[in-house]
Amino acid sequence: MPDADLTTPQAASDTGHIAMLEAIEQRLRWLSSWTVHNANNLRLKRDGLKVGGHQASCASMTAIMTALYFHALRPTDKVAVKPHAGPVLHAIHYLLDEQTREKLEAFRGLGGVQSYPSRTKDTIPVDFSTGSVGLGVAVTAFSSLVQDYLVAHGQLAEADTGRMIALMGDAELDEGNIYECLIEGYKHDLRNCWWIVDYNRQSLDATTADRMFRRFDDIFETCGWRVVTLKHGRLQREAFKRPGGKALEDWIENCPNADFAVLTYLGGAAWRERLERDLAGVRGVAELLADHDDAALARLMTNLGGHCLETLTQAFDSVTDDKPTLFIAYTVKGYGLPLAGHKDNHSGMMNTAQIEGLRAELGIEPGQEWDKWAGLGDNLAARLEALVKDSPIARKAAEHRAPAVPVPALPVPEGAVQSTQAAFGRILFDLSKSDAPLADRIVTTAPDVTQTTNLGAFVNQRGLFRRQELADVFQKAKIPSAQKWSAHTAGQHIELGIAENNFFLALTSLGLAAPHFGTRLLPVGTVYDPFIARGLDALNYGCYQDARFLLVGTPSGITLAGEGGAHQSINTPLIGMGQPGLESFDPAFADEVALLMGWAFEHMQAEGGSSVYLRLTTRQIEQRARSDDSWQAGAVAGAYWLREPAPGAKAAIVYSGAVAPEALGAWDQLTDDIPGLGLLAVTSPDRLHRDWSRARAVRWNGGTRQPSHIETLLGRLAPDAGLVTVLDGSPAALSWLGGVRGHRVSPLGTDRFGQTGDLPDLYRTYRLDEEAIFEAMAELFLG
Ligand SMILES: Cc1ncc(C[n+]2csc(CCOP(=O)(O)OP(=O)(O)O)c2C)c(N)n1
Numbered sequence: 001m002p003d004a005d006l007t008t009p010q011a012a013s014d015t016g017h018i019a020m021l022e023a024i025e026q027r028l029r030w031l032s033s034w035t036v037h038n039a040n041n042l043r044l045k046r047d048g049l050k051v052g053g054h055q056a057s058c059a060s061m062t063a064i065m066t067a068l069y070f071h072a073l074r075p076t077d078k079v080a081v082k083p084h085a086g087p088v089l090h091a092i093h094y095l096l097d098e099q100t101r102e103k104l105e106a107f108r109g110l111g112g113v114q115s116y117p118s119r120t121k122d123t124i125p126v127d128f129s130t131g132s133v134g135l136g137v138a139v140t141a142f143s144s145l146v147q148d149y150l151v152a153h154g155q156l157a158e159a160d161t162g163r164m165i166a167l168m169g170d171a172e173l174d175e176g177n178i179y180e181c182l183i184e185g186y187k188h189d190l191r192n193c194w195w196i197v198d199y200n201r202q203s204l205d206a207t208t209a210d211r212m213f214r215r216f217d218d219i220f221e222t223c224g225w226r227v228v229t230l231k232h233g234r235l236q237r238e239a240f241k242r243p244g245g246k247a248l249e250d251w252i253e254n255c256p257n258a259d260f261a262v263l264t265y266l267g268g269a270a271w272r273e274r275l276e277r278d279l280a281g282v283r284g285v286a287e288l289l290a291d292h293d294d295a296a297l298a299r300l301m302t303n304l305g306g307h308c309l310e311t312l313t314q315a316f317d318s319v320t321d322d323k324p325t326l327f328i329a330y331t332v333k334g335y336g337l338p339l340a341g342h343k344d345n346h347s348g349m350m351n352t353a354q355i356e357g358l359r360a361e362l363g364i365e366p367g368q369e370w371d372k373w374a375g376l377g378d379n380l381a382a383r384l385e386a387l388v389k390d391s392p393i394a395r396k397a398a399e400h401r402a403p404a405v406p407v408p409a410l411p412v413p414e415g416a417v418q419s420t421q422a423a424f425g426r427i428l429f430d431l432s433k434s435d436a437p438l439a440d441r442i443v444t445t446a447p448d449v450t451q452t453t454n455l456g457a458f459v460n461q462r463g464l465f466r467r468q469e470l471a472d473v474f475q476k477a478k479i480p481s482a483q484k485w486s487a488h489t490a491g492q493h494i495e496l497g498i499a500e501n502n503f504f505l506a507l508t509s510l511g512l513a514a515p516h517f518g519t520r521l522l523p524v525g526t527v528y529d530p531f532i533a534r535g536l537d538a539l540n541y542g543c544y545q546d547a548r549f550l551l552v553g554t555p556s557g558i559t560l561a562g563e564g565g566a567h568q569s570i571n572t573p574l575i576g577m578g579q580p581g582l583e584s585f586d587p588a589f590a591d592e593v594a595l596l597m598g599w600a601f602e603h604m605q606a607e608g609g610s611s612v613y614l615r616l617t618t619r620q621i622e623q624r625a626r627s628d629d630s631w632q633a634g635a636v637a638g639a640y641w642l643r644e645p646a647p648g649a650k651a652a653i654v655y656s657g658a659v660a661p662e663a664l665g666a667w668d669q670l671t672d673d674i675p676g677l678g679l680l681a682v683t684s685p686d687r688l689h690r691d692w693s694r695a696r697a698v699r700w701n702g703g704t705r706q707p708s709h710i711e712t713l714l715g716r717l718a719p720d721a722g723l724v725t726v727l728d729g730s731p732a733a734l735s736w737l738g739g740v741r742g743h744r745v746s747p748l749g750t751d752r753f754g755q756t757g758d759l760p761d762l763y764r765t766y767r768l769d770e771e772a773i774f775e776a777m778a779e780l781f782l783g
């Protein structure tokens with residue numbers, strides 16, 4: 001693969017522009033270093049803990065970020081920044097007057113600049129949160145897909161599209177989710193996506209494998225990407241043209257990563273000694289070396305593409321089409337710092353003498369460390385200020401506040417016997433046939449489980465999304481099938497392969513459509529409940545940056561019976577409870593599903609709302625006749641009495657989800673023996689627990705303590721009442737209820753791997769049946 005086409009004129013001819021960018025690069029290197037130094041060495045420390053920060057990782061990409069932000073970026077582009085280069089991003093916004101000195105001084109402190117760029121917590125514009133390496137890279141591909149979706153649906157003008165850009169560390173290339181995303185990107189004809197690798201060949205622990213050299217080119221090109229390699233800076237390219245230069249170029253080409261790093265750390269004299277040895281007798285080399293003093297030689301040898309602003313700007317300028325492009329920018333970790341090249345530099349920091357040395361080298365007076373343009377002279381400072389203020393990034397519009405889409409009442413599917421999964425599918429199908437604006441904004445997706453999670457009817461109605469029309473070949477051949485899936489630009493289902501990481505990243509990008517592109521989408525994703533775990537970090541990633549989507553885990557629990565232990569979700573109710581930014585529900589009846597879906601579509605759009613997770617099953621159960629709607633508020637809040645207990649009752653059965661028939665059956669049988677026995681339907685252990693915690697926290701925050709919903713409900717019972725809790729999932733999701741008012745609890749649920757079987761066998765074996773409820777009740781009262 002050739003290096004970047006360096007013939008484009010603009011930056012190369014404009015040496016003044018490059019010199020200014022070089023000055024900005026120095027500022028970013030200084031400010032990011034100083035931010036970390038200040039937080040670790042100058043700020044008062046109270047806990048003896050390391051504050052942390054990554055000076056070397058920042059310095060590795062200050063030139064890349066300078067070229068990008070102050071030269072190449074367009075106002076509509078969006079960038080995910082390598083997490084540990086966060087201080088550079090903040091320094092950029094400091095230069096733009098969009099970040100304060102106070103926040104920088106409070107780096108990694110409460111209310112200060114976050115360790116890693118955060119959409120929700122940082123006050124500068126952050127397009128994508130990053131932190132868990134790899135995810136911030138792949139999410140850009142999905143956001144590009146979302147952008148194309150909006151263009152195809154007439155919600156975004158082509159002229160307003162931007163490039164979705166990831167600035168990534170080379171070790172991020174080890175994350176599997178990158179390759180899953182490459183494959184999906186190829187299938188969906190990905191465009192407008194740039195990934196720029198800070199190729200310093202160092203990770204956290206080590207220098208990276210030499211064997212990988214050029215393998216990434218093959219992998220990406222196979223997946224339809226252009227690969228632009230920026231191996232050498234201008235100084236090196238010029239040296240290579242001299243006598244002896246070709247030998248030097250070959251030597252660099254063959255130098256193992258670890259050797260290069262060691263020599264970089266040791267500096268000019270070490271480079272000289274090694275090159276004199278390895279290239280002894282090669283014509284021209286002695287002269288070439290003699291023309292460079294040690295400092296100049298060190299500068300030459302580390303003049304890699306990723307540190308040369310001329311090379312970088314030209315490379316970025318040279319890509320003018322929308323083909324996805326990987327830039328591999330060779331860099332030195334810790335470039336321009338005394339940490340450069342050292343294998344321990346990932347968390348390594350300059351000591352006081354070293355940072356003072358850097359300060360002096362950059363002409364910054366003591367006390368002027370936070371001055372934006374200290375030591376540069378008024379003239380240059382004014383020109384830099386003008387360049388920064390005039391850069392496209394300074395004209396970037398604030399994020400959108402997309403208006404909410406009205407949510408119509410969702411009718412309850414008819415049928416005396418239904419499963420929650422089928423009800424979900426039916427509700428979406430009904431919506432797909434309606435002309436409600438909401439229906440046009442729903443986008444469904446699934447990791448290859450569209451049919452088995454009851455999304456099929458919606459897809460038949462609304463079609464698959466593709467940038468190019470694709471006829472349904474089976475339909476054309478008149479082969480009967482329930483699935484009529486033509487693919488076209490107006491389609492509303494994004495078909496994904498089986499990789500759950502992609503699924504959650506797609507939901508994340510769709511769920512950020514409102515702030516990113518100004519159009520609210522209501523993403524609905526279905527996945528087999530146990531395989532939520534497969535994409536858990538990507539789910540957390542989406543929630544962390546407040547993306548809004550409806551996640552449907554179905555089927556779930558051992559209630560999927562014949563599918564067996566490998567498909568039986570056990571701990572997902574705890575995942576739902578433990579995951580911030582996600583309100584989770586475990587409904588039992590079709591009318592609960594309709595109610596909660598309607599609530600979810602509202603909550604996904606609400607200020608202070610969140611994503612929502614419904615845990616559903618394929619078990620067909622008899623539906624309840626309701627005399628009124630009084631159950632609904634409780635169902636949204638997390639629980640309601642299906643059988644109201646008598647005041648001061650001595651016991652209640654508490655159930656969640658698919659085991660409703662067993663709970664009802666047991667109640668029928670026990671109610672004569674236990675007068676006033678209650679039956680509590682828990683639709684959301686998650687919301688009950690959150691509300692309980694919130695109510696308690698009010699007091700610590702100086703407010704007046706109001707009882708939480710669950711305290712009110714359980715307050716109907718006698719103080720010494722007993723609770724039998726039951727759900728098809730970890731018993732811990734409900735056993736905590738005993739802590740609310742000090743009731744004794746006998747918890748039922750699954751806490752070991754399941755078997756195949758039919759429901760009677762499984763419910764008996766795993767103690768979810770009526771018999772188990774009797775026994776649990778007996779244990780409470782008889783000991
Ligand atoms: C999923 C995940 N695993 C581990 C980490 C801890 N971690 C932070 S950076 C890093 C390696 C960084 O190497 P590279 O991407 O090459 O960046 P560099 O600092 O060299 O620029 C690791 C392992 C993380 N942030 N996320």
Ligand SMILES: [Mg+2]
Nearest residue numbers: 170200202203
């Ligand atoms: Mg690296």
